[in-house]
Structure formats: structure tokens, C-alpha cells
Amino acid sequence: MRLRGVYFAVAAGSFRRYATYRIATAAGVFTNTVFGIILAYTFTALWSERPHLGGYDQSQALTFVWTGQAILAAAALIGGGFQEELQERIRTGDVAVDLYRPVDLQMWWLSADLGRAAFHLLGRGIAPVVVGSFLFELALPVSPLAWLAFLVSVTLGVVTGFALRYLFALSAFWLLDGAGLNMLSTLLSMFFSGMLLPLTVFPGAFGEVVRALPWAATMQVPADVLLGQYEGARLSEAYTFQAVWAVVLMAAGRALQSLATRKVVVQGG
Template identity: 55%
Template sequence: MGVYLRVAGYAFRRYSTYRVATASAVVTNTVFGFLRAYILIALWQARPQLGGYDVADAVAFSFLTQALIGPVNVFAGSLELTGRIRTGDVAVDLHRPVDLQGWWLADDLGRAVFALVFRGVPTLAAGMVAFGIPLPGPATLAAFLGSAALAVLVGFALRYLVSLCCFWLGDERGLHTVSTVSTMFFSGMILPLVVFPGPLGEVARALPWAALIQVPADVFLGRHTGTGLLGVYAFQAAWAVALLGAGRALTRAARHRLMIHGG
């Protein structure tokens, strides 16, 4: 366990060195938060109570999604692991006395914590100041942080699977693009999933991408409490376990493939 904590700590420090990039990301996320907020305000003024949200919920949702872009890495369809697979450096990783999946998960958790604190919090704070978005109580805030942690796990598991496919495809860029587009559409990044009609909405809310943005945002808005909160936690945890398990099985297959082709 100690080595994974050190990997996570190193990742946190590594990302903290990119101060200009972090500041730029905060400004960009905040600006897009304002743009999306005004678009959603116009939509909800035309369709009040759409999807069970009011205008205040829609505005809060726009800034929450912008704040979660960094922690769940919405626009990154894969991990830096793909570069090591293409160059063959992954052979060194596989011979380390640590689990490959565990190593990259620890690295991603360190990155996610940094992104949440230094990118997510300032973006959400800007929305609170400009639009009066209320800060939830301690219990709801703690529930949100728990949901956000599970969202990070699901996001990592999805990107890890895409990265491992590079063992077979040789180039992950096509799959990376498909993964990114799917994440943006089905997570609620473009529009809240509550506005998706009929069967499309039901399917979208059952897919793993919903665990990345829509579920944590609804927890922050207080739409899930008591047994309902346990239900969404179970939803996120089930997808995290299933996808991490698939990643572990694919890691074993990739190791076997590397041994066959690399000796």
C-alpha cells in the first residue's frame, strides 16, 4: 500500500508544477461555466421544471459539470499508458513488483485530487459568487465527495480499458475519440441526462458514463438522500467493480500477448 500512496503523492506534486496550465484551465472552465449557465437559463425559462430541475438547479449543474471536468478527466479518452505501450516501455512496467492497474490507478487518484482542489473548487466558487449557488450542508457535501470519488474510479476504469486496447490496435486514437465523445454525451456533460426523452434517457442513465457527471451533480443538488443515496452509490460502485474487473482480466491477456510477441 505504501508504494501506491507514494505514486499518488508524486502524481499530485507533478501536476502541481504546471501552475500556468492550471490557472488557464480554471479560467477556461469558468468562462464555459458562464456560457453554459446562460444557455441553460434560456432553456429552462422556455421549459420550466424540465426534467425536474428549476433554473437554479440548471445553473448549479452547469458549474458542477465544469468543476468535475478535471477530476474525472472528461476529455481524456485514455491514459498516458498508451504511449508506453506504443514504445514498448510497458514491458518495464509489467516487470515491476507492483500491479500495473494499481500503479496507474494511484497515479490517476493523485491527479484527480489535485484537479478537484485547484481546478474544480475555484470554478464552482465563481458560480457561487456570480449566481448565488448555495453551498450544501455538511452531510450533502460529504455525500457529494463520496460520489465524486466513485466517479473518479469509474472514469479511470473506462480510460484504462481504452488504453489497454492499444496492445491489440497499435494506435488508440480512434478508440480514444469514440471514448471521449461517448463520455461527453452520456455523462451529462453536454446536457443533463434528466432532459433526455423516453428510452434514450433510461438507457443513458443506466450506462457507466452517467456515474461520472450526472450522478455526482444530482447528489450535490440534494436529489438523492437516504436509501436513494445508497442506491446511486451502489450504481456507481457496481460499475467501478465491473470495469476494474474487466481491466484486470484484460491486463492478464495483454501480459500474455506481450510475452508471446516480445519473448
């Protein structure tokens, strides 16, 4: 019970920390909105030529665009969050202090990332969708239960995304510079999450593979939940897909963390 309170305090502190960067948040809202408008017009042209591409009509495709802008920062689809900070602490040796804390290293950073994600979902996610709904015809649900189902899916997606990035962050225990792997992580996330193009547009075996990868849990699945692609009993399928990847990747991160911390090598000091 005491540890739960610690993790909640870490999440709340992370929320407050990101809330102090008001200018950066405003800039992020502007960037998400502009990028959303560009992508929305691109999708409008594409779906005008190929109606029902990927199983979406045009309004659903546009909703997919703005849903992506809503969760882009929260799910850290193009980087950000804890990854670089943890790698820097590993490089300088400050992670040794973290390991002496009476809390789990992975859960500490997960709590901090959940606080960050909660702020970005509220601070950077809502405004672009509001702007998008004024400029384009979106297929947003009206049922509160649909929005609740979406929030549950987003939460599972954030945890899955954290678990993926945690694995990349731990590479700093063996590499002097994790910038290359961080770039690879971002590129994989951008493409395989569905941020640039819905994964349902890819046909055949390739489409089946990309939709089965863990990155799909970070954006494609939450967007489809909001669009009503998972209704009734099928909603549990979406949650199960996300939860299984989250558990598997968190377990992999725990195993890699155990391997890395058996012998902490201080790099650069």
C-alpha cells in the same frame, strides 16, 4: 501493507507532479470558468422556456453546470490523465518494465489517476464554482454532510471513469495508434456523462438507457447527490450504482490486461 504504502506514494507523487504545472492550471481554471458562463447562460435561456426541465428548477440547473465544471478535469470527462501516457509506453515497449515491477499495473495507474484527480478537484474545481456562485443564483447545499456525500460520489465516479479509460488505453496492445479510440472515448464521455446536458432531460426508454450506462456515474450521479436528488436511503442507491459499475469495469480491465500481457508485442522498437 507495504503495497498500500507504494500506491499511496504513487498517488502523492502524481498530485505533486500536476501541482508543478501552475500556468496550465491557471489556464484550465480560466477555460472552465468561461465555458461554465457560456453554458450557464444557455441553460438560463432553456430553463426560462422550459421550467423544471429534467426535474430541476433554474437554480438547480445552474448548479448542475458549475458542478460539472468543478469535476470536469478531475473525472477527465474530455480526456487527459493517464490514457495517452500508458498507450505510449505500450507502443514503445516501456510497459515491459512496468510489468516487471512488484506492483499491479492497473492499481499503479489507478493510484496515479487518483492523485491527478485530487489535484484537479482542488486546483481547477473550486475557483469556477466560486465565480459561478457570484454570477448566478446556485442551489449549493450548506450542510457539511451533503458535501461529504458529494466527495464520496465524486471519488466513485473518478474510479469508474478510470476503469472506462483503462479499457480504451489497453487497446494499444493491438492497435498501432489509439487516437481514434481515444476520440471515441472522449465523445462518449462528453455526451453520456451529462456534461453537455443533464441525462434527466431525455425522455422514455432512451433516457432510461443513458442513465443506466457507466458514464452516468462519472458526473450525472455526483451532481444529483450534491443537488439532494438522493437523500436518506436513496443515497445508498447512488453509491451502489457507481460502485457496481466501478467493480465490473475494473474486473473487465483486469481480464483484458491479463489477455494483453500474455504476449507483449513491442510496437516500434
